[in-house]
Amino acid sequence: MDVEEMLETYFERINEIPNSDKFIQCIQCGTCGGSCPYGMGTLFTPRRMILAVRAGIVDEVLQSGAQWLCTSCFTCSLRCPSQIPITDAVIPALRELSLLEGNPPEELAAALMNITRYGNSFRESPRKRDRWIKEVDFEVPLISKKKKAEYLFITECFGAYHRRCKEITKAFAKLMDLLGTDYAILGNEERCIGDLVRLCGEFGLFEDLAEKNIRVFEKYEFSKIVTHDAHAYNALLREYPRFGFKKEVVHHTQFLYNNLEKLKEMFGKLDYTVTYHDSCYVGRRNGIYEEPRAVIKAIPGVKFVEMKRIKENALCCGGGGGGVWLDSFIKDHIKERPAESRVKEAASVGADVLVTACTLDVPMFEDALKVTGLEGQLEVKDISEIILEAIENS
Amino acid sequence: MKICAILRLVPDLVEEIEVEENEIIPFRYMPNERDEHAVEEAIILKEKTGAEVEVIGIADSENEADLDEGLGMAAAKGADKLYKVVLDRPTYKRCEIAKALADFLSDKNYDLILTGIQAIDSYAGNLGGILARYMDLPYIGGVVEVNVSNGNTIVKKELGGGLLAEYKLPLPAVVSVVSAERPLKFVPFTKLRQAMKKANIEEVELELPEIEGVEVLKYEVPPEPEITLIEGDVEEVADKLIEALKELSIL
Numbered sequence: 001m002d003v004e005e006m007l008e009t010y011f012e013r014i015n016e017i018p019n020s021d022k023f024i025q026c027i028q029c030g031t032c033g034g035s036c037p038y039g040m041g042t043l044f045t046p047r048r049m050i051l052a053v054r055a056g057i058v059d060e061v062l063q064s065g066a067q068w069l070c071t072s073c074f075t076c077s078l079r080c081p082s083q084i085p086i087t088d089a090v091i092p093a094l095r096e097l098s099l100l101e102g103n104p105p106e107e108l109a110a111a112l113m114n115i116t117r118y119g120n121s122f123r124e125s126p127r128k129r130d131r132w133i134k135e136v137d138f139e140v141p142l143i144s145k146k147k148k149a150e151y152l153f154i155t156e157c158f159g160a161y162h163r164r165c166k167e168i169t170k171a172f173a174k175l176m177d178l179l180g181t182d183y184a185i186l187g188n189e190e191r192c193i194g195d196l197v198r199l200c201g202e203f204g205l206f207e208d209l210a211e212k213n214i215r216v217f218e219k220y221e222f223s224k225i226v227t228h229d230a231h232a233y234n235a236l237l238r239e240y241p242r243f244g245f246k247k248e249v250v251h252h253t254q255f256l257y258n259n260l261e262k263l264k265e266m267f268g269k270l271d272y273t274v275t276y277h278d279s280c281y282v283g284r285r286n287g288i289y290e291e292p293r294a295v296i297k298a299i300p301g302v303k304f305v306e307m308k309r310i311k312e313n314a315l316c317c318g319g320g321g322g323g324v325w326l327d328s329f330i331k332d333h334i335k336e337r338p339a340e341s342r343v344k345e346a347a348s349v350g351a352d353v354l355v356t357a358c359t360l361d362v363p364m365f366e367d368a369l370k371v372t373g374l375e376g377q378l379e380v381k382d383i384s385e386i387i388l389e390a391i392e393n394s
Numbered sequence: 395m396k397i398c399a400i401l402r403l404v405p406d407l408v409e410e411i412e413v414e415e416n417e418i419i420p421f422r423y424m425p426n427e428r429d430e431h432a433v434e435e436a437i438i439l440k441e442k443t444g445a446e447v448e449v450i451g452i453a454d455s456e457n458e459a460d461l462d463e464g465l466g467m468a469a470a471k472g473a474d475k476l477y478k479v480v481l482d483r484p485t486y487k488r489c490e491i492a493k494a495l496a497d498f499l500s501d502k503n504y505d506l507i508l509t510g511i512q513a514i515d516s517y518a519g520n521l522g523g524i525l526a527r528y529m530d531l532p533y534i535g536g537v538v539e540v541n542v543s544n545g546n547t548i549v550k551k552e553l554g555g556g557l558l559a560e561y562k563l564p565l566p567a568v569v570s571v572v573s574a575e576r577p578l579k580f581v582p583f584t585k586l587r588q589a590m591k592k593a594n595i596e597e598v599e600l601e602l603p604e605i606e607g608v609e610v611l612k613y614e615v616p617p618e619p620e621i622t623l624i625e626g627d628v629e630e631v632a633d634k635l636i637e638a639l640k641e642l643s644i645l
């Protein structure tokens with residue numbers, strides 16, 4: 001593609017995304033770059049990306065690789081005085097150009113190819129997506145058998161296949177089992193929900209996934225979706241309605257909060273100092289701040305401490321927006337990855353346990369513990385894991 | 395200049411494979427990765443020299459649908475013409491495929507025929523050399539870069555241990571590629587689907603000759619490797635590991 005073609009493709013895409021007309025209102029204030037966890041490591045902060053597009057040198061942005069130095073943390077978008085959809089439009093549309101040129105970072109290209117072929121980024125058989133249910137000591141109902149349920153539980157790819165994230169899936173399913181929730185899973189009929197695919201600029205694949213997923217949803221009777229995957233939650237809540245999906249979507253932190261009275265009756269004591277990490281797509285993007293805090297604080301014995309950067313100012317784990325597939329690329333550009341800075345922050349406020357509410361966080365932070373030497377001092381748990389632990393301690 | 399790249403299918407190992415005494419039944423097939431590199435290198439040569447690129451996909455009646463994605467990918471990357479060669483029966487014998495293919499290619503006047511150097515179903519890896527023999531053309535394998543100049547192809551070949559050598563072969567020739575000069579180009583979903591819809595694919599049925607030679611006696615699943623987990627602190631693990639390696643006569 002020459003630059004003219006690139007700009008044409010870019011604006012064609014931008015114009016399809018809600019609120020992108022605000023693009024022209026960029027006042028070049030620099031708030032975005034100043035807020036960005038990668039701001040220091042990139043030649044093109046969002047402000048300079050917009051400037052480059054205006055100046056018609058979009059090819060220079062692509063050559064620099066700056067479009068991949070974004071973890072879709074949403075800080076810039078939230079703080080931008082002109083409310084420009086940087087995270088949902090400005091950057092993914094640049095990434096799309098990079099995909100069309102055929103040369104995204106290799107790890108990310110492989111993940112996208114795997115999702116196209118197998119419906120998951122792990123290069124695993126779609127027919128093994130429900131394997132985790134054989135690893136638990138209670139029955140996990142399949143919607144194909146049950147036909148009807150109040151909640152459809154979406155595990156998403158990490159929750160279904162990733163060695164560590166599967167444990168979170170099991171813990172949350174166990175909680176629903178203990179609460180007597182009327183729920184079911186799609187099992188092998190589930191495929192990638194695709195929020196990371198969208199944020200990576202693979203819009204065509206995202207549309208295909210959304211359409212296929214909705215067709216599967218329509219086969220069954222359920223009233224709400226519940227998920228512990230923050231990105232699946234975001235896509236189902238904010239993007240799927242465009243494709244005709246209109247059901248209520250509940251994040252597992254909200255579900256646990258709604259069941260708090262029942263949970264309290266089951267809680268035993270835990271002797272931990274706990275801090276909570278606001279995951280970008282639970283907190284900043286979707287405004288869920290108080291529910292998880294209320295749930296954690298309700299566990300007897302837990303001492304709750306806050307980190308310095310909390311709620312809308314929380315630091316990203318670095319896994320979102322495809323960051324989880326860009327690790328080696330990102331390592332080449334910055335000295336300290338956000339997850340490393342974040343676990344240090346958690347340790348500095350005296351926490352024994354860093355509680356999160358997004359499946360991506362746990363492996364990102366556990367990896368950071370190894371790098372920073374904090375392994376043994378600090379533990380990372382999903383909110384459903386610490387709750388289950390409190391119950392099992394009773 | 396006219397180049398062709400051969401694209402074969404191999405069992406997709408992400409899915410389970412059924413192994414019976416006289417046949418192997420994969421759940422599905424996918425393009426052979428080394429052949430995808432051969433296609434990529436052909437496209438790179440097109441970019442360098444303006445050569446015309448034709449991609450020849452090979453399948454049989456049981457797996458021909460699995461070929462469409464690979465051919466669509468080649469079209470999206472810029473292949474000029476696609477053939478879907480459907481063999482009249484499945485065969486594990488590369489000699490039979492090479493012979494049928496040699497006859498098919500004989501009047502196509504390709505200056506260069508590219509194949510992947512190997513395939514996970516190991517039989518397929520021999521195709522390049524056997525094809526060259528049947529076509530009476532020069533052959534070189536292990537190639538990581540292909541160039542053409544003055545009626546020759548100049549290739550870089552891996553010698554192992556990080557060593558590369560440059561060879562010159564007169565055209566036409568058959569070249570087996572280990573990997574293309576650059577990583578495989580990524581093709582976004584929409585572009586792939588459009589290419590698959592628009593692709594000009596000529597379907598050809600090929601009759602396989604019967605060639606005597608190696609016969610399969612039976613297929614069997616290799617025994618599961620024995621896994622021993624060594625636990626303990628670093629010193630203990632090191633001691634136990636040394637002992638285990640001594641027992642295996644490795645140390």
Ligand code: SF4
Nearest residue numbers: 026027029030032080
């Ligand atoms: S924060 Fe918004 S207005 Fe300010 S430079 Fe960034 S994109 Fe432009």
Ligand code: SF4
Nearest residue numbers: 036070071073074076
């Ligand atoms: S979304 Fe986050 S990582 Fe991406 S540009 Fe904005 S502030 Fe930076």
